Amino acid sequence: MNTSVQVISNFQLALAFIPVIVVLLMMVRWSLKAGFAVYALIRMLIQLLLVGYVLTTVFAAEQSWIVMLVMLVMVSTASWIALGTVKDQRRALYPVVFISILLGSGLTLLLITQSVIGLSPWYEPRYMIPLAGMIFANAMNSVSLAAERLSAELSRNIDFITARYEAFQAAFIPTINSMLAVGLVSLPGMMTGQILSGVSPITAAHYQIVVMCMIFGGSGLSIVFFLWLFKARMN
Structure with a gap:
């Protein structure tokens, strides 16, 4: 089995933007918000190029404190972004979300x-x-959905137990859907990357199973910690 990775040249990379340009042109023609899409594309390019250089440095250094610092930045950023659905409560809930993702996802990551x-x-x-x-990314999305739904339910004067149930159910829908679709509708990024690099599909499947369990457990526990801590904050 070929274990080398196909290198993508700058010209080949540029070709990947052909369908992107077509979509942008259609958005302009239909008077849609093409400007925001362009902003998202530029930001994506800058972020990925920067993270490529940063990770190259981190991998070369192989220092535990650098790895821990990078993950701390990840959790901090994820916690702030997660509260984008409840911006009016962002500063008040930030410590709650930070601790929830750190404990729920961090403990799961440690086990894995x-x-x-x-x-x-x-x-x-x-x-x-x-x-x-x-x-952390999946926990961020789950906690974000939980925060939005919990806030919406409580604003309607729903009791906390019912609001907690609705929040957990809504927040876990994407995770459940991804579990149902994996292997049938989609080949996840990690599994695809390993197969493209020449790893046996069986080995790649084993790793993906571990990743899916990690995401399921990390997201679920992060939601649970968030709901617990939110309740404690109310009392």
Whole structure:
């Protein structure tokens, strides 16, 4: 099996933007908000190029404190973005969300990297940082949905138990859907990347199963911690 990765030249990378340009032109023609889409594309380009250079430096350094610092930035940023659905409560709820994602996703990540995969060294950046990115991003989305739904239900004077039920159900829908669709509708990014790099599809499937369990557990626990801490804050 070929284990080399196909290198993408700058010209080939530019070709990937052909359908992007077509869509942007259609948005302009139909008087849609093409400006925001262009902004999103430019931001995507800058962020990915920057993270490429940053990760190259982090991987080369192989220092545990650098890896921990990167993950702290991830959790901090994810916590702030998660509260975009309840901006009026952002500052008040930030500590709650930060602790929820840190505990719910952090403990799950610790179990996966140290007991399931068995990283050596324990902070191996090539595994730790990508896995952390996956679990924190999914926890961010889940907590964001939970915060929005919980706030909406409580604003209607619904009792907390019912509001908590509705919030958890709504927040977990994307995670459940991704579990149902994986392998049938979609091949997730990690599995696709491993297959493209020449890894056996069976081995890639094993890793993806671990990742899906990690996302399910990390997102679910982050929601639970958020709802618990939110309730404690109310009392």
